[in-house]
Amino acid sequence: MKLNVDLQNHSYPIYIERNTIQKVHEYIPVTRKIAIITDTGVPEKWVNIVKEQCPDSFICTIPQGEPSKCFDQYKNLLEEMISHNMSRKDAIIAVGGGVVGDLAGFVAASYMRGIDFYNIPTTVLSQVDSSVGGKVAIDMGSYKNIVGAFWQPKTVIIDPNVLSTLSLRQQHNGLCEALKMGLILDDHLVSLFEQETIDIDAIITRSIELKRDVVQQDERESNLRKILNFGHTIGHAIESAYGLNTYLHGECVAMGMLFFIEDKTLKQRVLNIYKKLGLPQVPNYDTSTLLEYVTHDKKSSHNTVSTILVEQSGSYIIKELSFKEIQEVLERGPYEE
Amino acid sequence: MKLNVDLQNHSYPIYIERNTIQKVHEYIPVTRKIAIITDTGVPEKWVNIVKEQCPDSFICTIPQGEPSKCFDQYKNLLEEMISHNMSRKDAIIAVGGGVVGDLAGFVAASYMRGIDFYNIPTTVLSQVDSSVGGKVAIDMGSYKNIVGAFWQPKTVIIDPNVLSTLSLRQQHNGLCEALKMGLILDDHLVSLFEQETIDIDAIITRSIELKRDVVQQDERESNLRKILNFGHTIGHAIESAYGLNTYLHGECVAMGMLFFIEDKTLKQRVLNIYKKLGLPQVPNYDTSTLLEYVTHDKKSSHNTVSTILVEQSGSYIIKELSFKEIQEVLERGPYEE
Structure with a gap:
């Protein structure tokens, strides 16, 4: 099913359906450079399904877990965007849970003052909640989400099938x-x-x-x-x-x-x-x-x-x-x- | 004189007048915590005039020059905000040229996903141009303004008197x-x-x-x-x-x-x-x-x-x-x- 989030200048659709991860190329314009940001906890199988649909893409994998939502990873990812010559017209796709979505979203929000961001949540938590709403952020020390932005995704793709690999x-x-x-x-x-x-x-x-x-x-x-x-x-x-x-x-x-x-x-x-x-x-x-x-x-x-x-x-x-x-x-x- | 910038959700006034720097407390709500961000090139005299009008304020001074528009200074300033327990209702005032405005503006844009930002430009360049428009950013390596946001100031105060100390x-x-x-x-x-x-x-x-x-x-x-x-x-x-x-x-x-x-x-x-x-x-x-x-x-x-x-x-x-x-x-x- 398709739900629409109606916001003034940046409305966007959410697709909730089994097997939608196979249809990324239908829902996201993939004829541009795409950075796929994921973490070590996401089964490669899901990441590869996405990558195969994006001809000009590359994968950035961060370590799984909240400590990755930090300044160093944020900076590393921005450097990756630069080294791949990402332009304002290119896009970031997050494939992962809340940590990946928050971090990748903040990179998208701030790289060149904001590029397109797509979210493919792969955990229950991110599928029921954090993938929708546009709150992106990183932590500093023990201060959670202390630095970030409101940056709405262009599209959210929720495929309950990917939950099968979770405990x-x-x-x-x-x-x-x-x-x-x-x-x-x-x-x-x-x-x-x-x-x-x-x-x-x-x-x-x-x-x-x-x-x-x-x-x-x-x-x-x-x-x-x-x-x-x-x-x-x-x-x-x-x-x-x-x-x-x-x-x-x-x-x-x-x-x-x-x-x-x-x-x-x-x-x-x-x-x-x-x-x-x-x-x-x-x-x-x-x-x-x-x-x-x-x-x-x-x-x-x-x-x-x-x-x-x-x-x-x-x-x-x-x-x-x-x-x-x-x-x-x-x-x-x-x-x- | 007062000019209004009319933008959907975040319109703001610009005051252009000699001696307006004495009237900061009239134009900015100062009964909250205020971080005054400036650089070593701005005469202390101007910074102190602003500080005296903000009872609960502190000053952060960065080194003068483009190299300060970097990741390290950005992170340092965010840590200053945390260490002063700045809340979402508090505010940042930039007193300086484009480097200070861009850096302080990006801190304001991203700290707690965005707090109030005021700009008091003290150079001709920032008075005629960069203080208005909401483009805030930092550089990475040789890539200028590669990371940033669009974050409109709440008010811009332009006092041509402060230019007298420039070469x-x-x-x-x-x-x-x-x-x-x-x-x-x-x-x-x-x-x-x-x-x-x-x-x-x-x-x-x-x-x-x-x-x-x-x-x-x-x-x-x-x-x-x-x-x-x-x-x-x-x-x-x-x-x-x-x-x-x-x-x-x-x-x-x-x-x-x-x-x-x-x-x-x-x-x-x-x-x-x-x-x-x-x-x-x-x-x-x-x-x-x-x-x-x-x-x-x-x-x-x-x-x-x-x-x-x-x-x-x-x-x-x-x-x-x-x-x-x-x-x-x-x-x-x-x-x-």
């Missing part, structure tokens, strides 16, 4: 962001997680529709788009403090959401889904360590943090919490009311 | 870009250079009006805005090959324009103005060296270069020249017809 843990990790979208916006999406067999195609499509609607209403995250940060404030802090080599991003977001689900019955529903997905428990943490990360987080300004709370599945409340209130939430813990 | 050579260097604007768009502006005393305030105002009109019609340089590159194709090549420590940017642009003024009488008028401004002669050059730079220039794609020619003062012709034709132009030389 179950990776797949479930990605589903956490879809669940997040359901909790704040659409109880029907939450209920898709409660069915006996999880229909991943249905979850991807519904998530992307919801994400698309939010992005259309608020491209540059001036307001509404902040709701997508549900679970991320404390989630990012857990990821930064305890996540390295231990937890995946979606797992941390899942942990972060628990702190701000304000209804007992709903929390139990969510915990049942977590169990089904085999998500890890929130680790023992040091409140002041997490608080330190929260207060340094980029969404915080002055002494409050704009926080998303959920009382009823499919709806949200935005509340400015003081650092003191965040501290109380942390002291209370994720499993208490 | 005559620096002032005349800057006037070259204004003359360029006249040659392609407005013979009246060219004639301002032929008066007995040069009225710099009038030249700045007219140049900025013209630049504003072009930017309004073509924000992202898809077409019309390319005309502002008049003189730059060969000018950049001369600057890269022979300019280091020898010629200033405007001087190189002036040299570059000569190659593409197609009328004998007009060329003589222009040479008279160059004499009046004391501009240097085009150096002896090696055609293949310059050609190499031209073909690597970012505006070139495939085997032609989009070139601006002027036959009649105040008007332009756009022509795709093959590399071979550029070579012939270089072999003919700047002073021949």
Whole structure:
């Protein structure tokens, strides 16, 4: 199926369909130089299918994992673009997960002040969420996404077939962001997680529709788009403090959401889904360590943090919490009311 | 006087007036954290006048000169922003010439995916041209402006008083870009250079009006805005090959324009103005060296270069020249017809 993201000057289509990766040449103008950016975790098979459809292309492979979303890789890739004499009319295709998409997107956003960018997400997380929306960035030290741009892709190609090479843990990790979208916006999406067999195609499509609607209403995250940060404030802090080599991003977001689900019955529903997905428990943490990360987080300004709370599945409340209130939430813990 | 740049989502005012530097606090919301980025060539006096009006501000000073428009300085400045805990609601003010404006502007464009940027140009070149238009960038190796963004300032404050501390050579260097604007768009502006005393305030105002009109019609340089590159194709090549420590940017642009003024009488008028401004002669050059730079220039794609020619003062012709034709132009030389 084809969804359109309608934005003033840079609308674009999203194709969600099994086997679309074979049709890249139908959806992307490939008669120009194309840099395919991917990482070592993406099976070569997918990358080669894309490459074969782009006659004048080259592949740049970065190491898998969040540490690649750094200044050095950013600079290396820009140097690659120069050494291949890429012009303003050429294009970058990202084939990978969120790290590849964010990094390749920022290279596309800034090389020659911006060239065409296409995204072929290959993880659940990027298929249900990060490939749509135009947020591209790199990290500096422990500051996630601190440098970047809003740079919309020209086209997003989502092929659920490519998920077949992922481990179950990776797949479930990605589903956490879809669940997040359901909790704040659409109880029907939450209920898709409660069915006996999880229909991943249905979850991807519904998530992307919801994400698309939010992005259309608020491209540059001036307001509404902040709701997508549900679970991320404390989630990012857990990821930064305890996540390295231990937890995946979606797992941390899942942990972060628990702190701000304000209804007992709903929390139990969510915990049942977590169990089904085999998500890890929130680790023992040091409140002041997490608080330190929260207060340094980029969404915080002055002494409050704009926080998303959920009382009823499919709806949200935005509340400015003081650092003191965040501290109380942390002291209370994720499993208490 | 106040000019407005009307752009879809990010219109902004330009104030052109003597003593406006004293009124920064009237034109910029200063009740937030402000990073003032400047260079060692800007007299402290101007920087301090700005700082005194911003109660919660800090100064970042980069070394004067084009080499500062590099990746290392870019990264350093981003780290400064982080270490000062700059949030999305804070702002950057550039106080300096084009190098400072381009570098500070790119930091503002990319820090947290974009924060408010204000520009207080302190050189003729930046006052007549580069401070308006939103082109921000850094260089990589010999590739000028290869990485950057289109990021419009929130306000530009032009105070001709600050030019008093510049050498005559620096002032005349800057006037070259204004003359360029006249040659392609407005013979009246060219004639301002032929008066007995040069009225710099009038030249700045007219140049900025013209630049504003072009930017309004073509924000992202898809077409019309390319005309502002008049003189730059060969000018950049001369600057890269022979300019280091020898010629200033405007001087190189002036040299570059000569190659593409197609009328004998007009060329003589222009040479008279160059004499009046004391501009240097085009150096002896090696055609293949310059050609190499031209073909690597970012505006070139495939085997032609989009070139601006002027036959009649105040008007332009756009022509795709093959590399071979550029070579012939270089072999003919700047002073021949």
